[in-house]
Amino acid sequence: MSVSGTINLIWLEGQDCAGCTISTKQASNPTLIDVLVGTIPALGEIRLVFHPTLMPDWGEDAAKVLVDAADGKYDPFVLVLEGAIPDESKAVGGVFCVVGEVGERILKLEDVVRDLSKRCAAAVALGSCASFGGIPHGSPNPTGARGLLDFLGKDWKSGLGLPVVCVPGCPPRPDNIIQALGSLVLVARGVTPVPELDEWHRPKFLYGYTAHELCPICGFYAEGKDAHAFGELGCLGGIGCKGIITNCNASTSWTDGYGGCTRTGVPCFGCADPNFPDPPTSPFFAKAPAMAFVKETFAGNWGHFKMGLARLKRRKI
Amino acid sequence: MAVRELTIEPITRIEGHLGAHVKIDTDARKITDAYVYSPMFRGFEIILVGREPSEAIMITQRSCGVCPVPHAYSSAMAVDQTYKVSPPPMAVALRVLVHGAEQLYDAEVGVVNLEGCDYSETLVKKFNPDWWEEAEKANAERVDIHGYEKISDIMRALNPFTGELYVQSLLIQKAGHNMAAIFGAKHPHVHSFVPGGISKANLSPSDFEAYLTLLMRHIAFSKKLVAATDDLLDFVLKQGYEDVGTREANLFSVGAYDAPEQYSAEYSDIGKFGKARLVSPGVILNGELVTTDLVEINVGVREFIGRGWYENDWEQEFSTDPLGNKIEREHPWNKRTKPKPGKYGDWTGAYSWVTASRWFKGGKSHVVELGPLARMWVTAKAGLVPESTGNSLRFELPASPIPGFFAEKLELEWKIPEKPNAVERIRARAYYLAYTAYCMLKMVGSALELLKAGKTEVWTEYERPKEGMGFGAVEAMRGACMHWCVMKNGKIHNYQYHAPSTWNLSCRDPEGQPGPVEDALLQTPVTEAGDVDGWKGIDVVRTVRSFDPCLGCAVHVHVGNKVVRHKLLPYPSNF
Numbered sequence: 001m002s003v004s005g006t007i008n009l010i011w012l013e014g015q016d017c018a019g020c021t022i023s024t025k026q027a028s029n030p031t032l033i034d035v036l037v038g039t040i041p042a043l044g045e046i047r048l049v050f051h052p053t054l055m056p057d058w059g060e061d062a063a064k065v066l067v068d069a070a071d072g073k074y075d076p077f078v079l080v081l082e083g084a085i086p087d088e089s090k091a092v093g094g095v096f097c098v099v100g101e102v103g104e105r106i107l108k109l110e111d112v113v114r115d116l117s118k119r120c121a122a123a124v125a126l127g128s129c130a131s132f133g134g135i136p137h138g139s140p141n142p143t144g145a146r147g148l149l150d151f152l153g154k155d156w157k158s159g160l161g162l163p164v165v166c167v168p169g170c171p172p173r174p175d176n177i178i179q180a181l182g183s184l185v186l187v188a189r190g191v192t193p194v195p196e197l198d199e200w201h202r203p204k205f206l207y208g209y210t211a212h213e214l215c216p217i218c219g220f221y222a223e224g225k226d227a228h229a230f231g232e233l234g235c236l237g238g239i240g241c242k243g244i245i246t247n248c249n250a251s252t253s254w255t256d257g258y259g260g261c262t263r264t265g266v267p268c269f270g271c272a273d274p275n276f277p278d279p280p281t282s283p284f285f286a287k288a289p290a291m292a293f294v295k296e297t298f299a300g301n302w303g304h305f306k307m308g309l310a311r312l313k314r315r316k317i
Numbered sequence: 318m319a320v321r322e323l324t325i326e327p328i329t330r331i332e333g334h335l336g337a338h339v340k341i342d343t344d345a346r347k348i349t350d351a352y353v354y355s356p357m358f359r360g361f362e363i364i365l366v367g368r369e370p371s372e373a374i375m376i377t378q379r380s381c382g383v384c385p386v387p388h389a390y391s392s393a394m395a396v397d398q399t400y401k402v403s404p405p406p407m408a409v410a411l412r413v414l415v416h417g418a419e420q421l422y423d424a425e426v427g428v429v430n431l432e433g434c435d436y437s438e439t440l441v442k443k444f445n446p447d448w449w450e451e452a453e454k455a456n457a458e459r460v461d462i463h464g465y466e467k468i469s470d471i472m473r474a475l476n477p478f479t480g481e482l483y484v485q486s487l488l489i490q491k492a493g494h495n496m497a498a499i500f501g502a503k504h505p506h507v508h509s510f511v512p513g514g515i516s517k518a519n520l521s522p523s524d525f526e527a528y529l530t531l532l533m534r535h536i537a538f539s540k541k542l543v544a545a546t547d548d549l550l551d552f553v554l555k556q557g558y559e560d561v562g563t564r565e566a567n568l569f570s571v572g573a574y575d576a577p578e579q580y581s582a583e584y585s586d587i588g589k590f591g592k593a594r595l596v597s598p599g600v601i602l603n604g605e606l607v608t609t610d611l612v613e614i615n616v617g618v619r620e621f622i623g624r625g626w627y628e629n630d631w632e633q634e635f636s637t638d639p640l641g642n643k644i645e646r647e648h649p650w651n652k653r654t655k656p657k658p659g660k661y662g663d664w665t666g667a668y669s670w671v672t673a674s675r676w677f678k679g680g681k682s683h684v685v686e687l688g689p690l691a692r693m694w695v696t697a698k699a700g701l702v703p704e705s706t707g708n709s710l711r712f713e714l715p716a717s718p719i720p721g722f723f724a725e726k727l728e729l730e731w732k733i734p735e736k737p738n739a740v741e742r743i744r745a746r747a748y749y750l751a752y753t754a755y756c757m758l759k760m761v762g763s764a765l766e767l768l769k770a771g772k773t774e775v776w777t778e779y780e781r782p783k784e785g786m787g788f789g790a791v792e793a794m795r796g797a798c799m800h801w802c803v804m805k806n807g808k809i810h811n812y813q814y815h816a817p818s819t820w821n822l823s824c825r826d827p828e829g830q831p832g833p834v835e836d837a838l839l840q841t842p843v844t845e846a847g848d849v850d851g852w853k854g855i856d857v858v859r860t861v862r863s864f865d866p867c868l869g870c871a872v873h874v875h876v877g878n879k880v881v882r883h884k885l886l887p888y889p890s891n892f
């Protein structure tokens with residue numbers, strides 16, 4: 001697999017808030033500008049040919065890109081979806097999400113995604129909405145919103161033979177976005193191997209661990225010190241932290257070493273979880289399911305016991 | 318008269334999905350009819366019903382990734398009232414610092430990356446080639462501050478993805494997100510706002526140091542941006558652009574940046590602490606300031622279905638606010654909305670997912686405009702802050718020795734313009750960047766005073782009550798953001814919220830009055846070069862973008878009627 005030449009990016013916004021775009025803009029390693037102006041030689045030339053929030057063109061000039069892409073004029077391209085896809089059959093007599101108009105033709109998001117999925121080299125679902133439905137999909141899901149994984153199916157394969165790649169988070173951590181996208185471009189260039197995905201199609205190198213496993217204040221958990229109030233330093237599990245059930249690395253920091261959920265003292269409420277914003281992530285201040293803590297306590301005690309033994313053994317190095 | 322109809326969809330470089338349909342008299346080169354609409358719906362308020370009010374703080378933010386914090390702030394204010402829990406002063410200061418941090422980045426993204434592009438070399442050469450010739454000759458008056466010799470240099474600096482200002486703005490914006498993340502954990506969608514305070518652990522002087530360091534970069538950049546914007550826009554006005562996007566001065570602001578010791582969770586206090594805000598609340602009708610009282614502002618709000626795709630059948634639940642002031646059936650504490658999808662592009666019937674919000678006084682409904690122009694105008698006129706002179710806002714930015722930028726201290730004065738128009742909306746946004754940076758400097762000062770006095774608590778403990786209601790309001794970049802919460806049995810019974818674009822992008826109301834953006838488009842002259850059939854509508858998009866629309870929020874703010882109940886899985890929510 002090796003694409004030389006230009007790789008185009010077609011970035012659609014469905015039922016979104018542009019938060020993933022704003023997050024992408026903050027990435028540092030590399031930055032969005034680095035990617036677009038070609039600072040990194042291995043990435044080659046990448047052109048952002050459609051992006052509703054950033055592109056200079058508007059109206060038909062903009063919408064036409066989508067029609068032309070479906071006809072192959074922008075091959076090879078990576079399809080990026082931000083936001084969920086509503087079920088237009090539920091919008092009886094009307095529309096839930098239109099992304100443009102060309103002549104008399106009204107481009108519904110649903111149709112555009114279906115058309116472009118037939119040609120794209122890879123498809124990336126950015127954020128919890130595009131991945132699993134996210135907020136619009138929240139109960140009672142008034143618009144029948146769903147994520148790309150559901151829409152195209154777990155067996156769907158892109159032009160390069162890749163399944164849908166999900167980068168959840170609300171929004172995802174800036175570097176997660178740019179690194180997930182970058183890794184796919186590098187795969188297309190034949191530079192790196194295909195990243196391994198988990199059962200929710202998340203790249204394991206970014207989502208392989210829970211927010212709890214990576215938590216910078218997990219020492220308090222290990223010592224059995226809980227925070228009882230917001231603002232108190234201690235494990236936040238007693239005031240709603242869902243880090244124990246959520247695969248996410250934003251507990252560590254947000255970007256450039258600033259912020260980070262539990263690091264700042266904020267209980268994780270599972271915004272990257274496939275169930276967000278419904279149970280077990282909601283109610284957000286409710287504790288994570290007791291089973292998660294019970295299981296971890298048993299595993300932890302056993303682990304501590306073995307660690308103790310290991311520390312009593314004679315040193316070899 | 319020859320008429321050309323033009324539909325522009327999508328209007329890009331805004332947040333969200335927006336279209337415009339205009340009729341242009343091609344002989345007179347004027348817009349004679351205009352409709353703006355949003356073709357996207359997510360149903361946020363339907364999703365909120367039946368949840369705990371505290372969840373609204375997290376969920377409503379997610380209607381807009383560009384300006385989530387005003388939602389967090391207004392929602393937290395509404396929920397503080399609903400739960401009757403006043404946050405300690407330090408928590409208020411931290412909430413304000415997070416809010417201000419976002420406003421900094423948001424002003425920059427608006428002035429430069431979204432709206433500025435329309436005045437960049439690339440676009441000007443294409444649509445107004447005669448301006449370009451002039452611009453190459455025209456000297457930029459404030460070259461000492463921004464460093465651009467000619468107006469054409471400023472235009473070149475605005476070129477998308479490559480221009481110096483374009484790239485610099487993107488880079489400096491990161492400093493805004495980072496500042497928000499210090500006390501908000503992340504941005505967009507800050508996670509630290511909770512009822513009764515903020516969940517920031519381990520607060521220390523170094524948090525403020527980090528914040529200040531980044532703030533100074535914005536101060537340096539804002540000097541450059543204000544100067545460059547002034548020069549560019551003065552030039553654009555000279556090309557005869559003052560009538561593009563103009564309308565009467567009917568303006569609305571709810572104010573922003575609370576005084577930490579004044580804020581409280583009592584609805585009866587909002588009038589008082591509203592007046593202590595560093596950005597003043599107020600309404601201006603036909604150029605006259607008619608109120609600065611947040612209670613009066615709230616009571617006058619009415620949201621009509623107008624020509625939106627919704628049903629108009631709900632019962633009035635409350636006849637007064639908690640203080641006994643009369644409220645109407647269309648007040649958001651009463652309003653319910655049932656989506657009723659309708660035909661696309663029906664300009665004689667319903668045509669948008671945005672409703673028609675209006676402000677009432679003296680038995681009349683007023684089409685008011687929201688945004689930085691409105692709040693700067695109100696603040697300059699109201700005389701509630703020392704910087705307000707009655708017809709201008711005067712303040713001084715300190716020295717900012719950041720390499721590559723103008724280092725000296727600088728006095729700035731924003732003067733109330735003759736009329737609102739496309740150009741003045743952008744200018745006000747640039748000045749608001751500088752004013753916000755100035756206010757945040759003050760706010761860090763207040764927070765450090767609290768720190769010295771040992772007032773470091775960031776949360777007031779509470780026990781979830783069963784019943785309550787609240788109203789929260791603060792200025793987002795593009796205008797007022799307002800939330801209304803009604804809680805019954807510990808759960809949200811009705812939650813309504815208005816983003817600025819709920820007002821600015823509103824559709825025709827029952828009286829047939831067009832919304833503010835539609836109104837601004839009407840009679841707008843067309844300056845676009847080239848033959849009529851090829852017109853792309855540059856003057857239309859410049860007008861629309863001058864409002865910095867954020868459609869994400871505007872249409873996700875509709876509450877379901879009671880039939881659509883929340884079916885959450887059985888879950889022991891008391892744990």
Ligand code: SF4
Pocket residue numbers: 211212213215216217218219221234235236237241242243244251262267268
């Ligand atoms: S429960 Fe939350 S705060 Fe506690 S250690 Fe785990 S992730 Fe960190």
Ligand code: SF4
Pocket residue numbers: 169170211243246247248249250251261262267268269270271272273508
């Ligand atoms: S709330 Fe949890 S899932 Fe969401 S960003 Fe923070 S750590 Fe990640």
